[in-house]
Amino acid sequence: MTATDIAATTAPPILEVRNMRKAYGNMPILKGVSCTLNQGDVMCVLGGSGSGKTTLLRCIAQLERYQGGSVVVDGELMGIAEKGGRFYRLSERQIARQRLKTGMVFQKFNLFSHMTAMQNVMEGPVHVLSVPPEEARSEACRLLEWVGLGERMDHYPAQLSGGQQQRVAIARALAMKPKVMLFDEPTSALDPESVGRVLAVMKQVAATGMSMIVVTHEMGFAREVASRVLFMDHGVIAEDAPSAQFFSAPSHPRAADFLASTLGARVQTN
Amino acid sequence: MSAEMQLDDHSTIIERGRYRMVMSLVVVLAFVAWLVHAFAVSDIEWKYVSHFLMVRTIMQGVAATLFMAVSAMLLGVVIGLIFAIVQQSGNPVWKTVAAGYVWLFRGTPVILQLLLWFNLALVFPHIWVPGYGSVQTVQLMTPFLSALLGLGLNQGAYITEIMRSGLTSVDKGQYEACCMIGMTRLQALRRVILPQALRVVIPPLGNEFISMIKLTSLSSMIQYPEILHSAQNIYYANARVIELLLVTGFWYLAIVTVLMPVQYFLEKRINRGWSG
Numbered sequence: 401m402t403a404t405d406i407a408a409t410t411a412p413p414i415l416e417v418r419n420m421r422k423a424y425g426n427m428p429i430l431k432g433v434s435c436t437l438n439q440g441d442v443m444c445v446l447g448g449s450g451s452g453k454t455t456l457l458r459c460i461a462q463l464e465r466y467q468g469g470s471v472v473v474d475g476e477l478m479g480i481a482e483k484g485g486r487f488y489r490l491s492e493r494q495i496a497r498q499r500l501k502t503g504m505v506f507q508k509f510n511l512f513s514h515m516t517a518m519q520n521v522m523e524g525p526v527h528v529l530s531v532p533p534e535e536a537r538s539e540a541c542r543l544l545e546w547v548g549l550g551e552r553m554d555h556y557p558a559q560l561s562g563g564q565q566q567r568v569a570i571a572r573a574l575a576m577k578p579k580v581m582l583f584d585e586p587t588s589a590l591d592p593e594s595v596g597r598v599l600a601v602m603k604q605v606a607a608t609g610m611s612m613i614v615v616t617h618e619m620g621f622a623r624e625v626a627s628r629v630l631f632m633d634h635g636v637i638a639e640d641a642p643s644a645q646f647f648s649a650p651s652h653p654r655a656a657d658f659l660a661s662t663l664g665a666r667v668q669t670n
Numbered sequence: 671m672s673a674e675m676q677l678d679d680h681s682t683i684i685e686r687g688r689y690r691m692v693m694s695l696v697v698v699l700a701f702v703a704w705l706v707h708a709f710a711v712s713d714i715e716w717k718y719v720s721h722f723l724m725v726r727t728i729m730q731g732v733a734a735t736l737f738m739a740v741s742a743m744l745l746g747v748v749i750g751l752i753f754a755i756v757q758q759s760g761n762p763v764w765k766t767v768a769a770g771y772v773w774l775f776r777g778t779p780v781i782l783q784l785l786l787w788f789n790l791a792l793v794f795p796h797i798w799v800p801g802y803g804s805v806q807t808v809q810l811m812t813p814f815l816s817a818l819l820g821l822g823l824n825q826g827a828y829i830t831e832i833m834r835s836g837l838t839s840v841d842k843g844q845y846e847a848c849c850m851i852g853m854t855r856l857q858a859l860r861r862v863i864l865p866q867a868l869r870v871v872i873p874p875l876g877n878e879f880i881s882m883i884k885l886t887s888l889s890s891m892i893q894y895p896e897i898l899h900s901a902q903n904i905y906y907a908n909a910r911v912i913e914l915l916l917v918t919g920f921w922y923l924a925i926v927t928v929l930m931p932v933q934y935f936l937e938k939r940i941n942r943g944w945s946g
């Protein structure tokens with residue numbers, strides 16, 4: 401047993417989703433999803449389009465209200481408080497404070513379009529965490545250099561390529577020092593050339609020991625970086641397995657089909 | 671010899687439409703000349719016009735017009751912003767209140783609203799003002815306050831719609847990105863949503879302000895001493911009606927003429943910071 405294995409078995413999980421149920425109208429989207437993320441782990445979420453991957457991330461991030469289930473991040477129950485055996489929805493301000501534990505990288509980047517790369521990264525530290533601007537600036541500088549954008553700090557999002565915008569978005573999320581980073585198909589809006597550079601930055605983030613949940617269709621990344629793979633199918637988790645096991649011998653037939661089709665397509669194009 | 675053989679790089683080509691442009695210019699100039707002549711030989715005493723252009727009462731009227739336009743516009747912007755935000759909040763009670771407000775104030779003539787505010791004392795002889803206690807409505811509803819409420823509340827109804835379109839023009843992802851760096855709704859609004867909405871609302875707000883300049887003339891009906899009311903006060907005494915109305919017209923035109931390039935540069939400036 402290595403040191404990390406021991407840590408993983410003794411330390412409480414950094415994130416735990418229990419029996420998450422979510423419906424839009426009367427269309428169930430998540431039908432009782434449970435999963436656990438250990439400190440420093442990278443979990444990739446795979447699954448066909450419309451299987452509920454984005455919805456799961458958004459529920460974890462408290463961007464959606466769910467009908468049932470719970471999310472615990474870093475030992476704290478998200479969005480809900482228990483008092484005298486009854487459960488109350490937290491105030492908007494309390495939820496905002498809890499969200500500091502999770503960082504999110506969106507498929508469409510969502511950089512603040514009226515701010516430069518630098519201002520995007522500084523915004524949260526200065527205006528939410530009340531870090532002195534000079535301190536925030538030098539930290540933002542360091543982060544932007546770390547994601548390979550040292551030259552582009554004063555560019556507006558409209559002046560950056562998709563891949564560059566996504567790397568700024570990663571820096572912006574990291575600047576808040578979250579406990580868990582959530583990525584929702586961070587590379588699927590990018591051209592093939594940019595994909596590699598964004599994935600490289602994500603690997604770099606993983607290497608710092610950040611706990612991550614990554615929704616992706618990049619099988620190479622999942623295989624190489626993820627320690628666990630969650631395979632979602634029609635709102636349920638069809639398979640939750642260590643990455644190596646999932647890729648060598650998926651147990652769920654749909655997962656096997658999915659792998660065959662995506663990896664097959666990959667082999668053909670290469 | 672055929673035409674295409676004569677046509678070379680040095681040939682002059684006569685564009686179509688030149689002749690028509692010259693003709694229309696002649697017609698327009700002739701019309702303007704006739705108009706100027708008609709006014710020159712008319713019974714208008716031009717020396718009165720130039721004399722009253724800058725008299726004290728008129729200048730005070732200009733100042734009062736500007737003051738009212740700015741105050742009512744500010745009131746309108748504050749109200750419009752609040753109602754637009756409230757409409758987006760998703761609280762059905764406030765949404766209905768906001769919709770009702772817009773319906774009521776856009777659905778009735780401004781002049782009627784001004785008269786109703788000014789004559790509020792007929793309905794409520796006394797009004798309880800926090801901190802002062804009961805006040806006689808006649809004393810409270812001065813021409814200034816009535817005009818401010820009438821114009822500002824009416825303007826607010828239109829600005830609500832403008833602000834609403836501005837807020838909805840900002841992508842929802844921007845708000846979600848704010849949430850994910852721990853901002854509250856109000857912080858997101860102030861730091862991200864409003865600055866981006868500004869780009870969309872500045873042009874229509876500029877137009878609204880220019881309309882407001884002219885709309886203030888309605889408050890002459892309730893004795894607010896803006897330009898038109900000042901001019902009327904003078905012509906009631908000296909019967910130089912047209913001369914003083916021309917003075918009034920001159921000042922409205924002058925104000926609007928100054929404001930239009932201001933609006934243009936403001937729009938330029940706001941768009942500049944945008945894509946770089």
Ligand SMILES: Nc1ncnc2c1ncn2[C@@H]1O[C@H](COP(=O)(O)OP(=O)(O)O)[C@@H](O)[C@H]1O
Nearest residue numbers: 424425429447448449450451452453454455456
């Ligand atoms: N705001 C919404 N309103 C109604 N249905 C939605 C909404 N968002 C997502 N859905 C539906 O939920 C299902 C799952 O969506 P999503 O979580 O985005 O899937 P994935 O990310 O795995 O492709 C889809 O069928 C989608 O149509």
Ligand SMILES: [Mg+2]
Nearest residue numbers: 453454455585
């Ligand atoms: Mg998705």
